[in-house]
Each structure stands twice: as C-alpha cells, then as structure tokens.
Amino acid sequence: MAAVLQVRDLRKSFGGIGAVNGVSFAVHEGEILGLIGPNGSGKSTLFNCILGQLAPSSGEVRIDGRPITGTRPCDLNRLGIGRTFQLLQVFPQLSVRENLVLAGQEHEGGMWSRLFGPRDAGLGAAANRMIEFFRLTALADERAGALSYGQQKLLDVAMAFMSGPRLVLLDEPAGGVNPTMLGGLRERLKAINQTARATFVVIEHNMEFVMSLCTRILVLAEGRIIAQGSPEEIRNDRAVIEAYLGN
Amino acid sequence: MLLAGLATGGIYSLVAIGFVLLWQTSQTINFAQGEFVMLPAFFVLAAMKFGGLSFAAAMGVGLAVSLLVLGLLFKRLVVDPVIRHGVLPLVISTIALAILMKEGVKEFYAADAQPFPAAWATTNLQVGGAVVSVQNLVIIAVAVLAVVALQYFLGATRTGRRMQATAQNPLLARVLGIPVGRMVLYTFLINAGLVALASFLVSPIYLAKFTNGETLGLVAFVAAIVGGFNQVRGAIAGGLLLGVADNFVAAYLSAQYRAAIPLLLLIAVILWRPQGLLGRAEERSV
Amino acid sequence: MKKALALAVLALVVAAPFGLKPYGIYLLSLWAVMTIAAIGLNLTLGYAGQISLAQASFVGIGAYTAALLTTQGWPLGAAFALAALLCFVIGWLLGYPALRVAHHYLAFVTLAFATLVYLILRNEEWLTRGVYGISGIPRPTLLGWSTKAPLDFYFFCLGVLVLASAAAWWLLRSPWGRAFTALRENPIRASSLGIDTRRYTLMAFAIGSALGGIAGVLYAPLVQFIEPTAFTLGLSFNLLLMVIVGGAGRFAGPFLGAAVSVLLPEWLRFSEGLYLMIYAVFVIVLLAFCPSGLLGLAERLRDSWPRFFKSAT
Numbered sequence: 001m002a003a004v005l006q007v008r009d010l011r012k013s014f015g016g017i018g019a020v021n022g023v024s025f026a027v028h029e030g031e032i033l034g035l036i037g038p039n040g041s042g043k044s045t046l047f048n049c050i051l052g053q054l055a056p057s058s059g060e061v062r063i064d065g066r067p068i069t070g071t072r073p074c075d076l077n078r079l080g081i082g083r084t085f086q087l088l089q090v091f092p093q094l095s096v097r098e099n100l101v102l103a104g105q106e107h108e109g110g111m112w113s114r115l116f117g118p119r120d121a122g123l124g125a126a127a128n129r130m131i132e133f134f135r136l137t138a139l140a141d142e143r144a145g146a147l148s149y150g151q152q153k154l155l156d157v158a159m160a161f162m163s164g165p166r167l168v169l170l171d172e173p174a175g176g177v178n179p180t181m182l183g184g185l186r187e188r189l190k191a192i193n194q195t196a197r198a199t200f201v202v203i204e205h206n207m208e209f210v211m212s213l214c215t216r217i218l219v220l221a222e223g224r225i226i227a228q229g230s231p232e233e234i235r236n237d238r239a240v241i242e243a244y245l246g247n
Numbered sequence: 248m249l250l251a252g253l254a255t256g257g258i259y260s261l262v263a264i265g266f267v268l269l270w271q272t273s274q275t276i277n278f279a280q281g282e283f284v285m286l287p288a289f290f291v292l293a294a295m296k297f298g299g300l301s302f303a304a305a306m307g308v309g310l311a312v313s314l315l316v317l318g319l320l321f322k323r324l325v326v327d328p329v330i331r332h333g334v335l336p337l338v339i340s341t342i343a344l345a346i347l348m349k350e351g352v353k354e355f356y357a358a359d360a361q362p363f364p365a366a367w368a369t370t371n372l373q374v375g376g377a378v379v380s381v382q383n384l385v386i387i388a389v390a391v392l393a394v395v396a397l398q399y400f401l402g403a404t405r406t407g408r409r410m411q412a413t414a415q416n417p418l419l420a421r422v423l424g425i426p427v428g429r430m431v432l433y434t435f436l437i438n439a440g441l442v443a444l445a446s447f448l449v450s451p452i453y454l455a456k457f458t459n460g461e462t463l464g465l466v467a468f469v470a471a472i473v474g475g476f477n478q479v480r481g482a483i484a485g486g487l488l489l490g491v492a493d494n495f496v497a498a499y500l501s502a503q504y505r506a507a508i509p510l511l512l513l514i515a516v517i518l519w520r521p522q523g524l525l526g527r528a529e530e531r532s533v
Numbered sequence: 534m535k536k537a538l539a540l541a542v543l544a545l546v547v548a549a550p551f552g553l554k555p556y557g558i559y560l561l562s563l564w565a566v567m568t569i570a571a572i573g574l575n576l577t578l579g580y581a582g583q584i585s586l587a588q589a590s591f592v593g594i595g596a597y598t599a600a601l602l603t604t605q606g607w608p609l610g611a612a613f614a615l616a617a618l619l620c621f622v623i624g625w626l627l628g629y630p631a632l633r634v635a636h637h638y639l640a641f642v643t644l645a646f647a648t649l650v651y652l653i654l655r656n657e658e659w660l661t662r663g664v665y666g667i668s669g670i671p672r673p674t675l676l677g678w679s680t681k682a683p684l685d686f687y688f689f690c691l692g693v694l695v696l697a698s699a700a701a702w703w704l705l706r707s708p709w710g711r712a713f714t715a716l717r718e719n720p721i722r723a724s725s726l727g728i729d730t731r732r733y734t735l736m737a738f739a740i741g742s743a744l745g746g747i748a749g750v751l752y753a754p755l756v757q758f759i760e761p762t763a764f765t766l767g768l769s770f771n772l773l774l775m776v777i778v779g780g781a782g783r784f785a786g787p788f789l790g791a792a793v794s795v796l797l798p799e800w801l802r803f804s805e806g807l808y809l810m811i812y813a814v815f816v817i818v819l820l821a822f823c824p825s826g827l828l829g830l831a832e833r834l835r836d837s838w839p840r841f842f843k844s845a846t
Contacts, residue, residue, distance in 0.1 A: 074725075074727050074730065102726065106726060163726070163727060276637065325817060329821050332820065339584070339773060346812075347809075350809045350810045507652055509645055517638065
C-alpha cells in the first residue's frame, strides 16, 4: 500500500547553502509524524518544498504514489492536502464562520459552478460542525481578528480541515498557545486523526506537545535526518540530544 | 544611425538604472520617474530666467535642486510616510506626484516646448565615410562615464558595497550595523543625479516640455523589465535595446507607431523570457 | 443603518436633477458613467489588488464601439453587449501572460496597452476618423421613450448604474466575492486553501475592464462627440484616484470617489489650472494618513466618536 506521503532524496539549496540535504521519509495513513530539530535544521524549508511554496533543487514528493513535486499550493488543496501556518493566517476582517466557509469552498467543483450554482452547498452546515468540534460556538459570528491568539490558532487549524484533507501539515501549531489550551488542541487533533483517518506531519518546538501527540518522530539537523523512531526512542537518542545541546 | 540609437539608449539606460535601484533598495516603484527626468531641465531654465544665472551656474543650481527635491524631499515627504501602508499606496502616490509635477510645470512655467541649450557643439563630424553628430558622441560618452562611475562606486567603495548589501537584504544589513536608512537615502540621491543628468542630455534634442515625462517614464519601466528587473546591468541592456529599436523603427518603419515599441518589446519579453534578457529567474516566493 | 443610508442616497440621486440647469444634469450623468467605470476598477484594484492604468482605454473602446455602431443605425444594446465582451476578452488576454510572471507586471502591461490604444485610436483614421473624432452620436430610444433630453438621458444612465451596481453587489456576495476578499487579505493563505489566486485576479481584472467598456458605451451618447484625447492615461489616473479617494475595496467607494472627482473641478474652478495640483497633493496626503480613502476616514471617525464624547464629559 502506497504511503500517503513519500519524500525521496529531497534537496534544496539557496545559492550554495544547502538547507535540505537529501531527506527521505514516508508517512502512512493515520500516522501523526513529528518533525523536530534545532533552529535552522531545515524543517520549514522542507515543508515549503512539499507544499509547493518553494521548488526543490532535486528530489521528489509523492502523494499516494503520484508525484506532486512543485505543484502549486492551490492545486494541492484539491489533492487533499492542507496546512496550517506558523504565523497566524486567518482572515481578520471576516467572522469565524465566514473564515471556515471560505476555507471549504474551493475544494470541489469549478469556478463557474461556484458562481452560478447553489450558494451554500452545505458549507454553512459543515462550518457549524467544525465550529462545534473546536468549541468555538460562542465566537462563531465574531470577527476573527478580535479573537485571542489561542482561539485564532484553533480557527487556523479548523480552516485547514474544512476541505476534509487526507494529509495535513501543521507548522508549529502549539507556538504561542496558552498552556491551558494546549491540552484541548492536542485532544482535538487526536480526535480528528481517529475519526477521519487523517494523517498529520507536525513541525514543533514544544517537546512535550510533540511527544504526547505524535506516533512517530523524525529529527532533522543541518538538513539531514539524524534519527527517527517512537517518542520514547527519540527521547533517549544520544545523537538527538547532542544536536540540540551542541557539543 | 546606430550611433543615434545608442545615444538615445544611453539616456534611457540612465533613467532605467535609477528606477531599478529605487526598486531594489526600497521597494519603490516610482511611476513619476519620467517626470523626474522632465523636471531638472526646468529647474535650470527657471534659474536662468528668474535668477539671471549663466547657463553653467544654472546647471549647477539645477543639479543641486534636483538632488534636494527629487532625492531628499521625495524620500522624506512622499515615500517614507506612505510606504508604511504598503507598496500599492506608494505607487498611487507616485502617480499623483507625476500629475503634480506635470501640472506644476504647465502652470508655473509654460505649456509649450522650451528650447534648452546644449553644453556642446551641435555640429557633425566626418568619421570614415559616415556622418556622425557630435551630439550623439557626447551623449554616449557622458552616459558611459556615468555608468562606469556608478558601477565603480557601487562595487569598489565601502559605501557602495554597503548600499548593495542593503539592497539585497535590508534585515541582515541592519544586523551588521549598516545604517540602512542612510543607504536608502543615498539611493534616492543617486537616482536624482541620474535623472538630472538624463534631463540635461535629452532636453537639448527634444526641447523641454511638461509632457516629456510620459514617454520617458514608460521607456524606463519597459527597459527595466526587458533587461531584467532585478539587475542594474539589465537596465543598461534594456535601455540600449529600446533606444536602438526606437530609432530603427522611426526611420524604417512607421513613425506613427514609434511609441508602440515599448509595448511590443514588453509583451515579447513577458511571453518568451519573463525574467528579462539578463535577469535571473525569480524564485516563486513564499 | 447602511440600508437606510443607501436608500437615502438613491432618493437623493433621483431627486437631484430636478431644478438643475442642463450643465448640472450633465455633471450628474457624467458622475453616473464614471461611477460604473470606477466600480470596475475597484474590482481590479480594491479587491484583487492590481493597478490597471488602462481603464480609460477600455472606456474608450466601449465609447468607440457605441459610436461606430449607433451612427450606423445599430441599437445601443448591441454596443453594450459587444463592448463588454470585447473588453472582457482583451482584459483576459492582457492579464494572462502578465500574471503568470509576477504580481506587479500587470501594471506595466496596462500602461503600455494604454499607450498603444491611444495610438491606434489616433492613427487608424479609416476606423476611428482619428483626431477628427466621431460626432452626432445618437441617444437611444427605449420602447418608445426617447432619451434625447438631458433629464431623460440622466435617468437612463442612472438605470444602467443601478443595474451595474446590482450585478457587482451580487458578484461580491457570491463565493467569488469571498475569494476576492481572501486573495486581497492574505494571498498565501488563500492559495493554500485551494483558491487559485491567479485565476481569480485575472477574472477580477477582466470583469473590471468589461465594466469600463460598459461605461464607455454610455459615455458616447452622453457627450455625443468623441475623440482620442478623451481616453488617455490622464483619465486612467483620474479613475484610479476616484477608487482610492473613495476607498478601495469598499462597495460605496467608487460612488463617493467619482462624485469627488467630477465635482472637484467645479468647486475649485476659481483656481483654474491649479485644481489638478491641489487634487494630487490631497491624494498624497490622504494616502499617507488614511490609505483606505474617505470612507476609511469616515469609519475611523465613527469608531472614535464614543471616545470623543467620553473624554469630553
């Protein structure tokens, strides 16, 4: 069975400086893969290469066996791939519900059907379900810009899931979130992972969050994978400890 | 005739270089660049008419005023306040500024074309078997000199290298202790100098008129794009190409559609070589 | 509150022409025509974030289409259809290669296109009669109602404006409108959500250009004599300023901006040639302090009103 996501020997350099130096890994359905590593290890660059924001210097990316290297971000959405952003990217002038409807509208159908077809097409109901799932019901009609940081992060994650993606790449979802809300976020992510069989790849710096959420972890340093395994194994891996603490 | 093309091209290059420099260092797309070239000539004329100065003195005054108004004041009064809100409002502001300058000259000086004295003899020489105008030679010489001086300044002097660093990565430059604000100001001053020079070169030929800015502005943008937006060398190449093409078309093909050359070249470049002739293909940015 | 305001404005524009001299009615009609073009440009600039310097050229294309057709006896309706289609297609053809390259290239392409159109209008005398222009453009008759008189033609313009506004409103309320907002607010996020930013930008530009063409079709019978110098970069700048001053990306922006632009030369008549300069300075100052235009300024004042009262007590 083909892996949901397969990365083969991916490389990306910026004018002679190699940010990603030959990374290969596979993610299977239902896994929550954590991607950790010290600053500058190439995690974000790797993400951006997978997600079509950057064109890799070499190597390939496959989804369900199909090559998608360098596909445009908007086309990736249709292939069932979603992402969240490290720096918040909600639409602050729109309400929470409008944000979610917007997040779901481009997934199916063509441009013209969107203009002349039925206005709602079930999006309103889907948005409401998402609002309830992420416990944002009280804030549904508030302008997204007025929410607290943690709440906006939840919205950010919710938006990525509106189109029902198979694979979601989360870029530092715990960053800046109040510790009291972290537990809720982790629990919601696990719930989606179970019910929708969605696969995640998560970049994170918050070790505790990663260890408690992910089923498998990859450690990146200087653009290369230096370790992979279960949270327990990684916690005790010497190479990982060295990479983080320096020598 | 090739010489005439190169001369025109030289002038275009100067204007295009300034335009590209502004874009590189401060994300300023100066839609008033054409009017910037139109104005210095009028500073000189005004100095002579109202100040009674000699031509040479007036040129000096004109240059100084250009540096002040088109360099310092432009940056402090227009660019700095507006760019806080983004590139789009700045572009609109420069459009408004262009209107302001054009109307200003029309109202406060004259609406009809004014003769502008040349700093050289308007005679022709016999070189080999061909007739060559001194004017074109002088223009080419001055333009080349200016470009060489500029390249030397940017590449070999400390300030110049700091300016290049600022253009490539302002954040890093700041971290390295380079006074970014001042470097950007220098770029504006250099642009002011370049357009003033272009103005003094072009006005004797085409006369000084408030509408001069329109064609020159378009040429500057297209030259910059055709050459490759992110390169000064590209601006030079683009300018020369446009100058030669312009003269060629006017002489051999339709004179009426002379002004369509920039558009056609632009379309051609966009379709077949979007990064410009000398530019590097830009990364699809995050 | 907004609905009441809209109705009040509607009542105002319907009642306004009565009691005005023919020149005043002409100004009102001009305002209506310019608003249509500005609504189109607002789509391009305010929603899709692209600068188009060719909107006047599209108005010109519309005007010449109308002039050529109606002076040959064709109905104005045919001109509307043809001009809209033509401008839409041209907009698409211009935008497609330009946007494929980079976001800011469309501005330059429209600049060059504007120059080209002017040249064609001026030089191709066999078609456009060049600098001599086309005169005697008739005003249409709708089901027996002749719009020849200034007052009648004004209501015709108003009718077209209402239709155009309604269409724009419907478009902006649709999923496309949501996509336009998304791509203006946050193109990176929009694209990761599947919104094809390039295509939507192109659509906005093409539709905006088509609206310019429609405005042009209305312009021709309004002035009844057209020639190339009416459709130069000057008008394009003017339209841009209308959108900005009114408030880019706001639905009511074009209405306000067009009003300012049409009325300003009248108010500043005492300053003669200076009015353009004053206008330009005003725009620069406005952009430095409140880039969201007069409507944005009004919003800010409204929001800070309660504070004003609080501190006063």
